[in-house]
Amino acid sequence: MGECVVKRARRRTLAISVLPDGTVEVVAPLGAAEDKIHEKVEKRTRWILRQRRVFAALNVKRPPRRYCTGATHRYLGRQYRLKVSIGEDQGVKLRGAYLLVVSRSEAEDSVAALVASWMRERAKEQFSKRFVAWRTWCEERGLSEPRLRLLSMPKRWGSAHKNGTVALNPQLVRAPSICIDYVIAHEICHRLHAGHGRGFYAELNCLCPNWRQCKQRLEAMD
Ligand SMILES: [Zn+2]
Numbered sequence: 001m002g003e004c005v006v007k008r009a010r011r012r013t014l015a016i017s018v019l020p021d022g023t024v025e026v027v028a029p030l031g032a033a034e035d036k037i038h039e040k041v042e043k044r045t046r047w048i049l050r051q052r053r054v055f056a057a058l059n060v061k062r063p064p065r066r067y068c069t070g071a072t073h074r075y076l077g078r079q080y081r082l083k084v085s086i087g088e089d090q091g092v093k094l095r096g097a098y099l100l101v102v103s104r105s106e107a108e109d110s111v112a113a114l115v116a117s118w119m120r121e122r123a124k125e126q127f128s129k130r131f132v133a134w135r136t137w138c139e140e141r142g143l144s145e146p147r148l149r150l151l152s153m154p155k156r157w158g159s160a161h162k163n164g165t166v167a168l169n170p171q172l173v174r175a176p177s178i179c180i181d182y183v184i185a186h187e188i189c190h191r192l193h194a195g196h197g198r199g200f201y202a203e204l205n206c207l208c209p210n211w212r213q214c215k216q217r218l219e220a221m222d
Pocket residue numbers: 186190196
């Protein structure tokens with residue numbers, strides 16, 4: 001079943017986790033017998049394999065995005081084709097199935113910068129719109145007004161801070177809107193529950209019953 005590391009700690013129950021490199025880490029109570037530990041790990045085999053698949057998919061090096069005519073880019077889950085033309089009046093426009101880019105240069109990094117700033121603007125607009133409903137939700141629970149911040153994070157879609165700020169990755173605007181709602185719901189849930197315990201998931205299940213599908217779609221997104 002691959003690499004498995006067993007650590008001992010002063011605790012009553014066994015904790016099994018899969019690390020991003022696929023290693024299984026088991027933290028066992030000081031007195032737990034080896035065979036019992038292995039028995040418990042065996043029972044979690046299916047879960048372990050599933051976790052490994054998720055990490056393997058994340059670790060696959062994706063080809064870099066292209067910024068030339070014909071390249072595809074996602075916005076709110078839909079695919080658009082890039083059409084680059086040369087002009088002085090630089091900018092990006094969405095027209096039908098196309099993202100029309102006017103750039104002074106055909107160089108991919110110039111086009112990439114224009115697309116990135118357009119995506120950031122759309123992210124601000126889309127996220128703010130979806131954020132409005134949460135103001136009332138927080139107010140009803142005596143929580144301070146949630147504040148939105150755009151933050152590029154290499155490995156995360158969002159994060160929540162104690163002061164009420166929810167940071168969202170502008171790249172999230174590439175995802176379908178239900179996935180954006182899931183990430184916001186997840187981060188807003190942290191206003192009530194710090195970790196990912198039972199209470200956290202109970203709340204998340206209420207706020208976003210289909211969160212598992214959303215999470216999978218985000219993980220599979222190109
Ligand atoms: Zn979280």
